[in-house]
Amino acid sequence: MEASRPFGAGATGLFRYRHLLWRYARPVRWRAALMVALVLVGLGLQLASPQVLRYFIDVARGQAPGNLLALAALFFAVAALEQVSAVASGYATRGAVVRATNRMRSDLARHCLGLDMGFHDSHTPGEMIQRLDGDVGALASFLMQLVIVVGANGLLLLGIIALLFGVHWLVGTSLALFVFLSLLLLLRLRFIAVPHWVVSEQAEAELYGYLEERLAGTRDIRALGAVPYVVRRFHVFLGNAYRKALRASVMSGITYNAATLLFAVGTAVGLFAGAWLYHQREITLGTAFMVFYYATMLAGPIQMITIHAEHLQNATASIVRIRQLAETRSRVPEGPGLELAPGPLSVELDHVTFGYDPEHPVLRDVSLGLEPGRTLGLLGRTGHGKTTIARLEMRLYDPQEGAVRLGGRDLRQSREGDLARHVGMVTQNVQLFRASVRDNLTFFDPSVPDEKILGVLEDLGLGRWYRSLPSGLDTALSSGGGGLSAGEAQLLAFARVFLRDPGLVILDEPTSRVDPATEGLIERAVERLLEGRTAIVIAHRLATVARVDEIAIVEGGRVVERGEREALARDPASRFHRLLRVGGDLDEVMA
Amino acid sequence: MSADLTPRTIPTWRVVLQVIGYRPWLYASKAVVEVLTFSVAPWLSGLVLKAYFDRLSGQASAGLNAWTLAALFVGIALGQAVTSLGDIVMSTTLGRTMQALLGRNMLEGVLEKPGARALPESTGEALSRFRDDTAEVGNFAYMLLAVPASLVFLPVALATMLRISVLVTLVSVVPLFAIFGVARLASRRIGGYREATRVAESRAQGFVGEVFGTAQAIKVAGAEDRVIGHLDELYERWRAVRQREALFEHVLEAMSFNLGSFATGVTVLVAASAIRSGSFTVGDLALFTTYLGSIAGFVTIVEQVVASYRQAEVSVERMRHLM
Numbered sequence: 041m042e043a044s045r046p047f048g049a050g051a052t053g054l055f056r057y058r059h060l061l062w063r064y065a066r067p068v069r070w071r072a073a074l075m076v077a078l079v080l081v082g083l084g085l086q087l088a089s090p091q092v093l094r095y096f097i098d099v100a101r102g103q104a105p106g107n108l109l110a111l112a113a114l115f116f117a118v119a120a121l122e123q124v125s126a127v128a129s130g131y132a133t134r135g136a137v138v139r140a141t142n143r144m145r146s147d148l149a150r151h152c153l154g155l156d157m158g159f160h161d162s163h164t165p166g167e168m169i170q171r172l173d174g175d176v177g178a179l180a181s182f183l184m185q186l187v188i189v190v191g192a193n194g195l196l197l198l199g200i201i202a203l204l205f206g207v208h209w210l211v212g213t214s215l216a217l218f219v220f221l222s223l224l225l226l227l228r229l230r231f232i233a234v235p236h237w238v239v240s241e242q243a244e245a246e247l248y249g250y251l252e253e254r255l256a257g258t259r260d261i262r263a264l265g266a267v268p269y270v271v272r273r274f275h276v277f278l279g280n281a282y283r284k285a286l287r288a289s290v291m292s293g294i295t296y297n298a299a300t301l302l303f304a305v306g307t308a309v310g311l312f313a314g315a316w317l318y319h320q321r322e323i324t325l326g327t328a329f330m331v332f333y334y335a336t337m338l339a340g341p342i343q344m345i346t347i348h349a350e351h352l353q354n355a356t357a358s359i360v361r362i363r364q365l366a367e368t369r370s371r372v373p374e375g376p377g378l379e380l381a382p383g384p385l386s387v388e389l390d391h392v393t394f395g396y397d398p399e400h401p402v403l404r405d406v407s408l409g410l411e412p413g414r415t416l417g418l419l420g421r422t423g424h425g426k427t428t429i430a431r432l433e434m435r436l437y438d439p440q441e442g443a444v445r446l447g448g449r450d451l452r453q454s455r456e457g458d459l460a461r462h463v464g465m466v467t468q469n470v471q472l473f474r475a476s477v478r479d480n481l482t483f484f485d486p487s488v489p490d491e492k493i494l495g496v497l498e499d500l501g502l503g504r505w506y507r508s509l510p511s512g513l514d515t516a517l518s519s520g521g522g523g524l525s526a527g528e529a530q531l532l533a534f535a536r537v538f539l540r541d542p543g544l545v546i547l548d549e550p551t552s553r554v555d556p557a558t559e560g561l562i563e564r565a566v567e568r569l570l571e572g573r574t575a576i577v578i579a580h581r582l583a584t585v586a587r588v589d590e591i592a593i594v595e596g597g598r599v600v601e602r603g604e605r606e607a608l609a610r611d612p613a614s615r616f617h618r619l620l621r622v623g624g625d626l627d628e629v630m631a
Numbered sequence: 632m633s634a635d636l637t638p639r640t641i642p643t644w645r646v647v648l649q650v651i652g653y654r655p656w657l658y659a660s661k662a663v664v665e666v667l668t669f670s671v672a673p674w675l676s677g678l679v680l681k682a683y684f685d686r687l688s689g690q691a692s693a694g695l696n697a698w699t700l701a702a703l704f705v706g707i708a709l710g711q712a713v714t715s716l717g718d719i720v721m722s723t724t725l726g727r728t729m730q731a732l733l734g735r736n737m738l739e740g741v742l743e744k745p746g747a748r749a750l751p752e753s754t755g756e757a758l759s760r761f762r763d764d765t766a767e768v769g770n771f772a773y774m775l776l777a778v779p780a781s782l783v784f785l786p787v788a789l790a791t792m793l794r795i796s797v798l799v800t801l802v803s804v805v806p807l808f809a810i811f812g813v814a815r816l817a818s819r820r821i822g823g824y825r826e827a828t829r830v831a832e833s834r835a836q837g838f839v840g841e842v843f844g845t846a847q848a849i850k851v852a853g854a855e856d857r858v859i860g861h862l863d864e865l866y867e868r869w870r871a872v873r874q875r876e877a878l879f880e881h882v883l884e885a886m887s888f889n890l891g892s893f894a895t896g897v898t899v900l901v902a903a904s905a906i907r908s909g910s911f912t913v914g915d916l917a918l919f920t921t922y923l924g925s926i927a928g929f930v931t932i933v934e935q936v937v938a939s940y941r942q943a944e945v946s947v948e949r950m951r952h953l954m
């Protein structure tokens with residue numbers, strides 16, 4: 041378990057950048073090795089082709105022995121292979137990086153999903169998409185850039201310089217100096233235009249701000265005869281915007297042209313050195329050509345490095361956000377584990393005080409017990425804490441004071457997944473995925489046999505609905521359960537619980553109305569759900585309440601009435617009695 | 632003079648011509664500067680390189696010496712930088728002038744509209760006519776210039792190469808264009824790959840949204856691991872289509888932008904015996920190397936011009952609607 045959850049408890053404090061890289065590089069290490077090998081082969085080919093060209097020229101001019109046509113063919117082969125290896129290494133790099141990235145996304149998603157509901161309340165799904173796809177994506181492209189910039193281009197530059205030193209120290213030194221200075225200069229020049237563009241955008245904003253105001257009041261301008269004046273002012277703003285834009289463009293142009301000019305200087309340095317050494321009879325013409333060729337090759341990697349240096353900085357913000365997320369600890373910490381016997385369970389809230397925000401308790405000193413196999417109807421006005429009680433029993437939150445017990449054991453001892461085996465919950469709003477009916481019912485558990493699913497659907501009276509599905513259990517439901525009626529969605533939620541057959545069920549009845557036909561189905565489903573289980577029903581209908589053994593009424597975060605249903609119904613002084621007398625919809629009665 | 636947008640019968644290109652005609656000399660000098668920067672300078676650089684190597688090898692005994700030629704190489708680049716800066720000044724001036732002209736006409740049209748009618752669209756949209764659509768028309772006017780500027784290089788470079796060796800030129804340039812043509816045709820298929828990637832990506836992203844929108848249900852069902860397992864499947868599908876797209880892109884790239892060294896390879900192969908006999912000099916090889924590298928980049932320009940014209944047409948239509 042621990043190994044598959046790198047953001048879990050074990051990773052605290054260790055979540056450092058190097059650690060991160062290693063963690064995700066390791067599973068793809070063979071691919072990464074292939075990637076590095078291919079990049080190196082590509083570099084080798086790029087570095088080799090001018091060498092071949094040198095021999096070719098020297099042989100052609102009779103200054104070296106060798107087979108001219110073979111050398112030409114070799115050069116051609118190297119050039120062609122260069123293209124192939126560029127494709128292969130690009131493909132391999134992307135493969136390794138994307139695999140590692142997706143793994144990280146999935147680990148991070150798993151970590152966040154394991155956090156308490158308080159975390160989920162304060163992070164919208166949109167925000168999570170942004171973290172997982174946006175930030176992790178930024179980190180991935182950062183890694184990609186790192187490979188390309190530091191790896192490939194840096195090595196290419198170093199390789200060229202080394203080979204030039206091999207020709208003659210003079211060539212090596214002068215071009216090494218050139219590379220150093222141009223990187224320095226270009227990295228610096230990159231930013232000179234930025235403030236000018238800011239000014240230019242301001243002028244632009246003024247221009248269009250003016251225009252916007254005038255366009256909003258065209259009628260008045262005409263009526264006042266102010267058209268020529270407005271047009272004149274428009275020209276003044278245009279002129280200002282033009283001057284600012286011109287300055288900014290020229291600054292950008294300087295950066296761009298400085299690069300072009302520099303590369304010409306680099307080539308010229310190669311030409312000078314080549315001519316000098318050739319006249320000194322230190323090198324052959326082929327070597328002079330090679331020096332020229334290498335000098336022109338310097339431009340590409342220098343340009344790549346200056347361009348991508350920007351991305352290298354951009355990723356830090358993302359890394360910080362990812363780390364923050366990864367270091368968030370659940371406020372519902374893992375316990376040592378909770379083993380419960382199968383079958384009906386007792387439930388107990390023992391002096392529980394809880395608030396989503398601890399400053400504002402929603403439940404105050406609530407105590408509530410239920411023997412195994414008994415059913416409890418929970419009633420109360422909207423917003424008074426019924427669903428909150430259900431959530432505490434599922435340990436979606438831990439109470440600030442008191443304890444929640446199941447089968448006599450404190451829920452704080454439970455680990456993730458312990459409760460799901462014993463407690464089933466039908467929530468007020470049914471949440472469905474954009475996935476097949478089967479996956480929606482089993483929560484992506486392929487081990488549940490189809491017959492079992494079909495049996496449950498038939499029992500719930502969903503047989504007819506099932507037979508109307510175009511591809512049976514493989515039919516895709518749309519996100520949010522579009523295309524399903526509220527009643528059908530509710531019945532699917534029942535099916536989810538029946539498939540797992542828990543010892544305690546919590547049913548949070550929906551407040552929304554369903555059509556009478558489905559209502560009948562739901563009633564029968566509730567009846568079957570309560571059979572032989574401990575159950576807590578948050579009831580909104582009298583029909584549902586009629587089935588339970590006991591009643592608790594919640595008001596303002598306290599249990600204000602508690603007792604046997606029949607006893608309370610008989611007691612004219614009870615709130616429950618009053619409710620029954622008025623009749624109708626419970627929600628309306630209590631409001 | 633004013634660019635009259637109102638008569639609906641006037642085609643877009645006439646509007647563009649009117650806009651250009653507003654500052655004909657500026658436009659003409661920009662054309663000259665572009666030709667200098669993008670055609671003459673690379674052409675001259677090639678000639679200088681040829682002269683340099685021919686001089687070194689002793690295959691040309693007259694003319695400038697190697698040092699002067701190397702200095703000249705920098706000189707050309709310097710000249711290119713100066714004309715390029717000039718080009719930027721002219722572009723901005725020309726673009727802004729066109730925007731001002733179109734903007735003023737629109738503004739007057741809007742303000743003096745008979746019957747004191749309100750704007751036919753929201754102020755925000757109207758603003759976009761002034762800001763974006765005027766820029767589109769100006770943009771097309773530039774793009775129009777890029778054609779002569781780069782297309783001057785193509786025939787001049789080809790003529791220079793043909794004068795050196797007809798055989799080597801044909802054998803190296805023809806496959807270059809052939810490969811390029813194939814790459815262009817193939818690039819149409821990339822739309823399908825992109826779409827597949829986009830679908831797989833939005834499936835995965837959408838599922839992330841669903842997972843975090845239904846966190847409670849997942850926890851209640853104890854299905855955390857299984858849900859993440861499904862997410863992994865979606866991610867894996869996304870990776871597969873994305874990598875397929877990337878492969879396609881890399882191949883296209885190898886077939887278009889990086890063709891320079893490949894073309895040099897062909898040149899060397901074809902010219903081998905000519906180089907030995909001295910009828911194809913090392914200087915010629917240098918010239919071919921530089922020209923072949925540049926030719927590959929020029930073919931895309933025509934496509935861009937067509938796309939830009941379509942955009943300008945849409946913009947002119949929108950501006951008319953506003954008035």
Ligand SMILES: Nc1ncnc2c1ncn2[C@@H]1O[C@H](COP(=O)(O)OP(=O)(O)OP(=O)(O)O)[C@@H](O)[C@H]1O
Nearest residue numbers: 161396397402420421422423424425426427428429
């Ligand atoms: N996730 C949450 N974060 C913060 N406050 C919450 C959250 N859920 C509920 N509350 C607040 O806690 C209080 C009790 O809400 P709860 O959902 O338990 O009421 P309820 O009795 O189930 O109401 P209803 O009958 O409408 O379902 C309300 O004031 C509500 O606004």
Ligand SMILES: [Mg+2]
Nearest residue numbers: 426427468548
């Ligand atoms: Mg509720």
